[in-house]
Amino acid sequence: MSDFFSKVYEVVQQIPPGRVTSYGAIASYLGTAGSARMVGWAMNASHSYPEFVPAHRVVNRNGLLTGKYHFDTPDAMKELLENEGVKIKEDQIIHFKKHFWDPAKELG
DNA sequence: AAGCTGACTATGG
């Protein structure tokens, strides 16, 4: 497992319940700004990671649940978020900015 | 081994 993937998982695991962040924010925090795709790719590969990775708390910059179809069911991502108090409408997080969790800001 | 792909984002028309 490359360092990049491990670091992505470590950051994602530190996202508090009810909070969300974006692929770009994580990439930027890891010093690989512009490689947001790799963060998404890491999520795609998170199933092979030995620990639980709350990939549902990572969405695109618009708060859109673009990765919902990569879960067991298309509604799994939405239900997980709503279970944590995050409202979803039309596959988009309501008050996204309010729930946004910036790793660079929260983790220093 | 060489190319394609993608859970993204910024930019320009």
Next chain:
DNA sequence: GCCATAGCCAGCT
């Protein structure tokens, strides 16, 4: 404000 284009780079075929 929506559509097209272009960087990004690791894994998969």
